Amino acid sequence: IIPDTRFEGVLSIRWTDARPETTEPRYRAKSLTFYGINGPIYHTRYCYWPISRLTGWVKINITTEDIIYRIVASSVRNRWGDPDIGGLIIAAYQGEADGDKVIRLVRGQSYRGSRLGPVGISVPSTPTGTYIASPQFFITGCSEHSLPGSYCALS
Incomplete structure (x- = not known):
């Protein structure tokens, strides 16, 4: 699901719609946060309109090594x-x-x-x-x- 990341940890899913509707869960916008067992934290959003999709995983706990790699290797x-x-x-x-x-x-x-x-x-x-x-x-x-x-x- 997330390249180069072992998908083992906790996945937190939160509804981001402010409306207290009884709409089916698949038709509600969601915020997903993955807490990996080895420390990485990734975030994405689930959009249901116009097509159901994830917006793409973004690492939100960037380390010094991540920054150095992006600068030197780019x-x-x-x-x-x-x-x-x-x-x-x-x-x-x-x-x-x-x-x-x-x-x-x-x-x-x-x-x-x-x-x-x-x-x-x-x-x-x-x-x-x-x-x-x-x-x-x-x-x-x-x-x-x-x-x-x-x-x-x-x-």
Whole structure:
């Protein structure tokens, strides 16, 4: 019923109609809350008009791990792996316009994705041992590939 969730626990069903009618239960709007034995809590609503259906289960006790997963794992699934809404990326700000000489980035400010280019980091290494290596940064120019939307600077 709920993907990746063992359906074992308590299901609370409440009538949400304010009318004290004697209508058959299947014709009454309901609120359903599922309390799983391992801690997850999900909520949905049952609508009977125009067709009988559940509105979709929504997890209402979101953990830190849930938030981190949604931020890190969200991408638009294109060949660049651009972040989806709320996702994180390391990007190079390339100023307000081409040829801009004074480029400043301010923490907390929003910047247009069209002026950001993805950054790649490469470090030579081997599977064993520890040693000092100099990383190489690859910056894609925003005219080659820019990011969709706008982004908030974290540093």
